[in-house]
Amino acid sequence: MGAPRIDRLDKNLLINGNFDFWQRGASIVASSAYGADRWRGNSAQASQVRRDRVFSPGLPSGSRYGNHVTSIVGGCTVDQRIESARLSSYVGKYLTVNFKAGLVSGTPGIQVVIRKPSVKDNYASNSIILSSPVFATPASHTGTYSSYSYTFLVDQDMADKGIVIEHGGDTGVWEVIFSQMMVLPSEDSSGFISSTYVYAGRDEFDELRLCQRYYEKSYDLEVAPGAITSVGAEGVVPCRTGGNPWQKVSYKVRKRTIPVVVGYSPVTGAAGQVRNDSEVADNAAGFINGGETGYTIGNNPG
Numbered sequence: 001m002g003a004p005r006i007d008r009l010d011k012n013l014l015i016n017g018n019f020d021f022w023q024r025g026a027s028i029v030a031s032s033a034y035g036a037d038r039w040r041g042n043s044a045q046a047s048q049v050r051r052d053r054v055f056s057p058g059l060p061s062g063s064r065y066g067n068h069v070t071s072i073v074g075g076c077t078v079d080q081r082i083e084s085a086r087l088s089s090y091v092g093k094y095l096t097v098n099f100k101a102g103l104v105s106g107t108p109g110i111q112v113v114i115r116k117p118s119v120k121d122n123y124a125s126n127s128i129i130l131s132s133p134v135f136a137t138p139a140s141h142t143g144t145y146s147s148y149s150y151t152f153l154v155d156q157d158m159a160d161k162g163i164v165i166e167h168g169g170d171t172g173v174w175e176v177i178f179s180q181m182m183v184l185p186s187e188d189s190s191g192f193i194s195s196t197y198v199y200a201g202r203d204e205f206d207e208l209r210l211c212q213r214y215y216e217k218s219y220d221l222e223v224a225p226g227a228i229t230s231v232g233a234e235g236v237v238p239c240r241t242g243g244n245p246w247q248k249v250s251y252k253v254r255k256r257t258i259p260v261v262v263g264y265s266p267v268t269g270a271a272g273q274v275r276n277d278s279e280v281a282d283n284a285a286g287f288i289n290g291g292e293t294g295y296t297i298g299n300n301p302g
Contacts, residue, residue: 102141106174151191
């Protein structure tokens with residue numbers, strides 16, 4: 001909360017740069033995986049963990065949480081993809097990557113890397129096009145965080161295909177808390193250090209909707225998928241003899257593309273299942289007619 005309202009949705013081109021939203025859970029221990037919403041680690045990532053001011057007293061003003069990234073080996077980065085449509089108005093203009101970081105352990109140099117996909121908005125294959133200098137190791141997370149910035153010029157090919165913004169450490173095993181990630185318009189190549197954080201959306205609530213364009217769940221915001229609870233359960237369908245019941249479910253926000261849907265049993269937490277109360281058992285979940293706005297869920301008893 002504390003970030004000013006902005007009228008343009010693309011003022012900060014990075015969504016959830018203040019790490020307010022962690023729909024997948026507040027601690028993700030995995031490589032090549034998303035932790036905080038919109039932030040995906042590479043194969044050198046050990047974990048992403050949400051940290052508050054109790055753990056890290058030095059968190060910048062205006063931030064409730066930081067992203068505590070732990071590496072397995074050197075070269076760990078966490079990235080966010082910026083779609084081509086959001087870059088179209090910046091061709092021939094400068095953008096500045098701004099962020100803060102606090103060291104937990106290790107001695108990594110900090111670097112920003114920009115990648116570009118070979119096919120428009122298809123990030124399965126991408127290559128490095130720009131790299132910042134290797135910046136100094138951050139100051140301790142218990143005190144004032146170190147600030148970093150890197151400025152680059154947007155060309156037509158970036159706007160046509162989109163880009164990936166990566167940040168991380170260069171060598172060794174390390175732990176760093178990142179905070180207030182932003183990509184902001186810059187007047188020229190000299191760039192700047194932003195003194196305040198601004199959202200990608202108009203406010204924090206709009207920021208959540210931007211996150212949900214890519215990923216959403218029916219669980220309450222603070223409840224991780226797979227938790228054993230019926231709160232927020234979708235697709236509650238009556239049981240009947242002869243034939244399987246189905247129910248339409250609508251998403252909160254239209255999706256960027258047709259997503260993969262995973263169901264969880266509210267009783268066992270098992271993935272790919274729905275609960276059949278009449279049989280007192282889990283059944284395989286069936287999802288059909290999936291689109292950008294919703295899907296149909298059913299019960300496929302085996």
